[in-house]
Amino acid sequence: MKIDPSLKYGIIAGVGVVAYFLLFYFLSKAFFFSPWVWWSSLLIFIWAMIKVARPEDDKADLRKGLSRAFTVYVIANAFFFVFYYLLLTHIEPSMIDLQREILASHPMYEGKPEEMDLSLTPEKIFFNYSYSLIGGFFLALVVAGLLNRK
Numbered sequence: 001m002k003i004d005p006s007l008k009y010g011i012i013a014g015v016g017v018v019a020y021f022l023l024f025y026f027l028s029k030a031f032f033f034s035p036w037v038w039w040s041s042l043l044i045f046i047w048a049m050i051k052v053a054r055p056e057d058d059k060a061d062l063r064k065g066l067s068r069a070f071t072v073y074v075i076a077n078a079f080f081f082v083f084y085y086l087l088l089t090h091i092e093p094s095m096i097d098l099q100r101e102i103l104a105s106h107p108m109y110e111g112k113p114e115e116m117d118l119s120l121t122p123e124k125i126f127f128n129y130s131y132s133l134i135g136g137f138f139l140a141l142v143v144a145g146l147l148n149r150k
Helices: 005-027 035-040 042-053 062-091 095-104 122-147
Strands: none
Touching: 005 035, 005 042, 005 062, 035 042, 042 062, 042 122, 062 095, 062 122
C-alpha cells in the first residue's frame, strides 16, 4: 500500500514541529514563546513542502505542487495546534501566565495587561488554525511556484 506523499510528509512535519517546540519547552519555557522559535519553525514546513511539490518527471505542474504543499501545511499545522492547545490547557496551564508576563514587557501591551485575552478555548484554537491556513496557502504557493517554474 502506497501512502500519499502529502500525508506522509504532513505527518512527518507535524511531528517535527511538535518535537521542535518540545525541545524549547524543556530547555526553557520562555524560549517556547520566542518569535525566533516560532518563525524558524516554518523551515520544517518548507522542507516538507519542498519534498512533495517537486515536479515529477521534469514536468512542471504548479497546481499539483501547490495542492501537495498546502496539504502538507494543513496536516502539519493541525498537529501543532492540537499540541499547543493540549499543552497550554491541560499539561501546563501556568504557561499562559508566563506568556502574559512576556507580552506585558512588549511595547505594544505595555501598561495594558488587561487587554491581553490569552484564554484558550477549542473555538479560539480552531479559528487561529483556520486563520493560519491563509499564510500557509501563500507559503505553499511560493514553494510550489519556485519549484515548478517553466
